[in-house]
Amino acid sequence: MSVDGAAVRVEGLVKVFADRHRGTFRAVDGVSFECKGGEVLGLLGPNGAGKTTTLRILSTVLLPTEGKATIAGHDCVKDPVGVRGSLGFLSANTGLYPRLTPRETLAFFGRLHHLPEELIEARVEELLDLFDLKDIAGRRCEKLSTGQRQRVSLARTLVHDPPVLILDEPTTGLDILGTSAAMAFLQEKRAEGRAILFSTHVMPEAEKLCDRIAILHRGRILATGTLEGLRVQTGRRYLEDIFHVLLAST
Amino acid sequence: MPRGSGADALRIFRMEALAAARDRHTLLYAVLVPLLVYPLLFFGMAQWIVYRRGVEERTVVRVTLLEGALAPPLEGRLQEVTGLRIEKETAPEGLLPIERAQALFAGERADIALAKAEGPGLSLYYDSGSELSLSGRRRVERALESCREKSRTMAATERGLDAGALEAIALRKEDLASAEETGRRVLGAMLPIFLLLMSVSGAFYLAVDVTAGEKERKTAETTLLLPVPGRAVFLGKFLAVLGAGGLACALNLGSMLIASRAFFEGTAAGLSVRLPAASVALVLLVALLFLALAASLLLGVALLARSFREGQSYATPLFTLLILLPILASQPGTRLTGGTALVPVVNATLAMREALEGSIQTGPFLLALLALAAQGALGFAFAQRLHAQAALHLAEESVPFSRILEFLRPKEGKA
Numbered sequence: 206m207s208v209d210g211a212a213v214r215v216e217g218l219v220k221v222f223a224d225r226h227r228g229t230f231r232a233v234d235g236v237s238f239e240c241k242g243g244e245v246l247g248l249l250g251p252n253g254a255g256k257t258t259t260l261r262i263l264s265t266v267l268l269p270t271e272g273k274a275t276i277a278g279h280d281c282v283k284d285p286v287g288v289r290g291s292l293g294f295l296s297a298n299t300g301l302y303p304r305l306t307p308r309e310t311l312a313f314f315g316r317l318h319h320l321p322e323e324l325i326e327a328r329v330e331e332l333l334d335l336f337d338l339k340d341i342a343g344r345r346c347e348k349l350s351t352g353q354r355q356r357v358s359l360a361r362t363l364v365h366d367p368p369v370l371i372l373d374e375p376t377t378g379l380d381i382l383g384t385s386a387a388m389a390f391l392q393e394k395r396a397e398g399r400a401i402l403f404s405t406h407v408m409p410e411a412e413k414l415c416d417r418i419a420i421l422h423r424g425r426i427l428a429t430g431t432l433e434g435l436r437v438q439t440g441r442r443y444l445e446d447i448f449h450v451l452l453a454s455t
Numbered sequence: 456m457p458r459g460s461g462a463d464a465l466r467i468f469r470m471e472a473l474a475a476a477r478d479r480h481t482l483l484y485a486v487l488v489p490l491l492v493y494p495l496l497f498f499g500m501a502q503w504i505v506y507r508r509g510v511e512e513r514t515v516v517r518v519t520l521l522e523g524a525l526a527p528p529l530e531g532r533l534q535e536v537t538g539l540r541i542e543k544e545t546a547p548e549g550l551l552p553i554e555r556a557q558a559l560f561a562g563e564r565a566d567i568a569l570a571k572a573e574g575p576g577l578s579l580y581y582d583s584g585s586e587l588s589l590s591g592r593r594r595v596e597r598a599l600e601s602c603r604e605k606s607r608t609m610a611a612t613e614r615g616l617d618a619g620a621l622e623a624i625a626l627r628k629e630d631l632a633s634a635e636e637t638g639r640r641v642l643g644a645m646l647p648i649f650l651l652l653m654s655v656s657g658a659f660y661l662a663v664d665v666t667a668g669e670k671e672r673k674t675a676e677t678t679l680l681l682p683v684p685g686r687a688v689f690l691g692k693f694l695a696v697l698g699a700g701g702l703a704c705a706l707n708l709g710s711m712l713i714a715s716r717a718f719f720e721g722t723a724a725g726l727s728v729r730l731p732a733a734s735v736a737l738v739l740l741v742a743l744l745f746l747a748l749a750a751s752l753l754l755g756v757a758l759l760a761r762s763f764r765e766g767q768s769y770a771t772p773l774f775t776l777l778i779l780l781p782i783l784a785s786q787p788g789t790r791l792t793g794g795t796a797l798v799p800v801v802n803a804t805l806a807m808r809e810a811l812e813g814s815i816q817t818g819p820f821l822l823a824l825l826a827l828a829a830q831g832a833l834g835f836a837f838a839q840r841l842h843a844q845a846a847l848h849l850a851e852e853s854v855p856f857s858r859i860l861e862f863l864r865p866k867e868g869k870a
């Protein structure tokens with residue numbers, strides 16, 4: 206499934222938290238960006254830069270303090286259920302239900318996304334095939350290895366064929382083969398026309414995969430552009446160096 | 456696929472129920488314990504009684520007859536009683552019988568002593584601190600009572616009289632309650648406590664598991680992202696917890712009825728443990744209304760915790776309260792009135808008792824049902840309000856009870 210125009214649109218997003226220890230602080234401070242269908246936008250930043258908070262607002266788990274965000278035309282505040290229906294979201298905090306099997310997990314999400322009952326079984330089998338999960342489809346998720354769980358999680362994000370994928374550090378905990386498979390998966394989904402928002406702090410992954418990159422620091426976007434554009438802007442070749450130059454300029 | 460919050464809630468309920476059915480702790484507290492507690496308890500009690508009887512029969516009690524205590528026929532009757540070893544003692548001069556008995560007990564030479572009383576009759580000396588002495592007392596009393604009865608009957612027969620006529624006041628006791636009524640009164644006194652305890656136990660583990668346990672397993676955010684309204688998610692979880700508690704209650708009631716029939720009917724206890732279907736239905740209705748409140752409170756409180764273990768600590772004081780109140784409400788003389796019908800948990804205990812006894816007072820009973828429904832609805836609203844706060848699901852630290860009001864106010868970040 207793909208969408209025309211900006212599948213993800215974020216305008217002046219602000220999120221203020223009132224923390225008991227730190228007092229009031231702006232975790233996200235006026236962030237704006239867009240991501241089109243068939244594009245991978247990388248969100249890069251150190252821990253605490255505001256990546257996860259931004260993605261949680263986009264996934265409707267958190268409400269923004271200010272600003273507006275839409276996913277496939279659905280407003281994240283006014284139509285949260287519509288947003289979740291158009292979104293495949295994966296992060297380190299979106300674990301699998303441990304006592305369900307991969308097959309049950311996929312069917313459960315298919316039903317909650319209101320796929321027709323007669324299509325669910327076929328869709329589940331298709332995803333099990335696609336992610337090479339047939340052999341472990343009847344084993345409880347709590348018994349699976351990290352890589353197997355990640356494959357099930359990726360399959361879970363695609364059950365309802367969403368036009369937008371948001372992946373918060375999807376390669377965390379994966380070995381080299383698992384990481385390569387995840388990268389290949391994202392490239393394939395981009396080719397299908399999906400908009401992919403991809404957060405990472407692994408620079409080579411971003412260099413390899415992202416069409417455009419937005420660099421976040423302390424809740425603000427320091428720069429957005431293609432890798433080539435950022436090279437020109439900073440006079441550095443590698444993303445890690447680009448990152449340091451931008452940080453130093455703040 | 457059917458759409459709407461109700462259908463989505465049922466899908467979530469089915470998923471939680473499936474997961475719970477694969478969890479051995481939930482199975483233990485919602486199925487096995489409620490089902491097996493009575494058969495095991497009654498079997499254990501029966502075995503204990505048989506064992507104690509056997510022990511008593513095998514134990515020999517030393518009975519010392521102080522000089523001239525018994526006439527030869529009575530002495531002969533005592534000699535025939537199994538487990539009594541009769542010894543005679545000629546006492547040293549100058550000691551009172553009680554002093555002689557004390558000396559015998561101190562020297563561990565007797566468990567029971569019998570002496571001729573100063574007036575008519577006998578004095579029986581025993582040591583209430585000794586199990587052996589108490590057992591001996593029971594056996595001697597039974598033997599002497601039997602002799603007394605026999606002597607009276609013989610004396611009456613010799614004089615051509617009815618033995619009963621020799622009683623100063625002949626009292627015949629007749630219980631007008633049927634065996635079934637007696638059985639239901641016993642059930643009414645005991646069962647509400649057990650049923651409410653089992654209901655809360657059945658709900659407790661799952662309530663903590665689907666809230667604090669979710670955070671620990673890192674599936675709380677997965678659940679927040681489900682493409683359905685938050686109220687459907689909460690309703691699904693609530694139904695699963697309610698179902699676990701209800702299942703525990705139904706199994707416990709069924710187990711009690713079957714086990715008590717098997718163990719008590721036809722025994723000397725004279726109980727008939729049968730309940731009409733209408734009473735069973737009313738008991739289950741009361742249990743479900745009570746569970747609506749209990750499940751909501753457990754879900755709300757456990758949501759404040761970060762891990763399963765902390766969730767148990769948070770919910771345990773509430774659990775204790777939910778099982779202490781039925782015990783207090785079960786005191787004899789406490790009745791369902793316009794006042795007690797309004798007190799949470801107490802109303803459930805007393806309404807359940809009336810349904811079990813078959814002594815329902817329509818007005819207070821209906822008031823109790825209404826109060827239970829209202830309390831359950833309030834509890835549900837409280838827990839749903841907390842559940843709607845995404846900050847509670849995403850919190851990396853436990854939230855102290857003192858901050859609970861903060862989360863009951865409308866604020867940003869709804870689940």
